Amino acid sequence: YTHDYGLLIIDEIGQYRNVTKWSAALRGLRLRAFGAVGMTATPIVNSPLDVWHLGQILDIKGTDDPTWEAEMRTEILAANRKATKEFQKLRETDNFVQSVSESKVDLPEKKAQLQKFTGLVSGLRTVFSPHVIRQTIHSVDWQGNAISGLDKYNEVVLTLEPFPREAAVLEEHAQATVDEYGSTLPTVAKNFGHVRRPHPRLEIVSRVLIPPQSFYVKFRRTHTHWRLADNDAYLPADLEDYKFQPSTKLNSILRLLKYHLEQDNRPPLVVNPNFQDMLVPATDWIAKLRGPNSPPDKIVIYVAFPSNNYLIKKVLSFYGISCVEINGKKSMTARNTDLIAFKKAGREGPRVLILSNVGLTGLNIAEANILIILDNTWSRQEDAQLVGRVWRLPQTKDVIVYRMILKTLTDIFLNILSFTKAQILMAFLETSDNMSKFFAMVY
Numbered sequence: 001y002t003h004d005y006g007l008l009i010i011d012e013i014g015q016y017r018n019v020t021k022w023s024a025a026l027r028g029l030r031l032r033a034f035g036a037v038g039m040t041a042t043p044i045v046n047s048p049l050d051v052w053h054l055g056q057i058l059d060i061k062g063t064d065d066p067t068w069e070a071e072m073r074t075e076i077l078a079a080n081r082k083a084t085k086e087f088q089k090l091r092e093t094d095n096f097v098q099s100v101s102e103s104k105v106d107l108p109e110k111k112a113q114l115q116k117f118t119g120l121v122s123g124l125r126t127v128f129s130p131h132v133i134r135q136t137i138h139s140v141d142w143q144g145n146a147i148s149g150l151d152k153y154n155e156v157v158l159t160l161e162p163f164p165r166e167a168a169v170l171e172e173h174a175q176a177t178v179d180e181y182g183s184t185l186p187t188v189a190k191n192f193g194h195v196r197r198p199h200p201r202l203e204i205v206s207r208v209l210i211p212p213q214s215f216y217v218k219f220r221r222t223h224t225h226w227r228l229a230d231n232d233a234y235l236p237a238d239l240e241d242y243k244f245q246p247s248t249k250l251n252s253i254l255r256l257l258k259y260h261l262e263q264d265n266r267p268p269l270v271v272n273p274n275f276q277d278m279l280v281p282a283t284d285w286i287a288k289l290r291g292p293n294s295p296p297d298k299i300v301i302y303v304a305f306p307s308n309n310y311l312i313k314k315v316l317s318f319y320g321i322s323c324v325e326i327n328g329k330k331s332m333t334a335r336n337t338d339l340i341a342f343k344k345a346g347r348e349g350p351r352v353l354i355l356s357n358v359g360l361t362g363l364n365i366a367e368a369n370i371l372i373i374l375d376n377t378w379s380r381q382e383d384a385q386l387v388g389r390v391w392r393l394p395q396t397k398d399v400i401v402y403r404m405i406l407k408t409l410t411d412i413f414l415n416i417l418s419f420t421k422a423q424i425l426m427a428f429l430e431t432s433d434n435m436s437k438f439f440a441m442v443y
Helices: 021-030 049-058 066-090 096-101 109-129 165-179 185-190 201-208 212-225 237-245 248-262 307-317 332-345 380-387 409-429 437-442
Strands: 005-011 034-038 155-161 270-271 277-282 299-302 325-326 352-355 370-373 400-406
Touching: 005 021, 005 201, 021 034, 021 049, 049 066, 049 109, 049 165, 109 237, 155 248, 155 270, 248 270, 248 299, 248 307, 248 400, 270 299, 270 437, 277 400, 307 325, 325 332, 325 400, 332 352, 370 380, 400 409
Parallel strands: 005 034, 155 400, 299 352, 299 370, 325 352, 370 400
Antiparallel strands: 270 277
């Protein structure tokens, strides 16, 4: 801070979207530089104020208007309150989860919230458009050729019916957690994240479901296996024990793994419309041709909570499926060792990689061509970065992305939340968004 600089370059600037000591430090450096460049794939994650704060870091003219910022904050909070109240009321109705999964729910306040956010972001474009250079998978070079050279990946949303016993336990556990923590939002949320006030997005989850920390630690993990509701360290004793107390998501993962590991270049599995608990090969699939020496298919499973990995690996071992894992609890040396083993694996090696949030950015795994998203990410933008771990050069195979969604309130709600954030980003970028029909009710 005692030197002057010609150019300040900030990689992954999106992680500084909140007002923290780190963003303040970057603003201080910006004042010492003649110019600045910020690079990110996620300029907006939670609200229009994200990109506003990035503009302040980069010293973009117009983002120093406190009146404009205060007006945006007021409108955002008002829209969030209305949407939250609407959702609270609606979730008390009969067959709510079924109605949402079938896109039969109308959420006018949610629509109004989206319209408000996209309107605010559209206004911000007038400030940012002279400063933004955007590159996407569709960008072309000076000759008009696509920069990426990649074919579109194939997305499969698996909306899964939980086992009756599983559904009952998840519902009971959700209600018990709400009863226990429902009145502690101000205290819990105060300690969640970096900002001085709980973010509006966190308030939505907190009020509708449970406080954020408790939601993830005490409830969200149970969607991998419902027995985690009463035993954080639950592990099935053997294969028979697991079969007696199965999990919908783990059963689906086993089906996908066995199917794709048995034979390469198979069509994706989809939910049978006549039997919701059955996965069948897609009938409209046209596979890309491969050479005789093409390496075998490899699979990445995204798990948001590494504490569940022991359970997942245990169940996979019952079926003779070997795997490696990359998570933040491992040393960098151990991560690299597992990653190399996965990348170099032949047909007999570990062709399954369990990946956590530590691998969302900066990790290149083009050796894999199948991604199974067990736990949805916190935002659609993080989701795009996750997909980009396998859908990237030098990928030459068809890429299949599976999304697992239980027909339960929490899984559905978090996907709606993720979709909302994506809509805000799309408004800033002024591009179309081809989301699944599963989320049609929020339009």
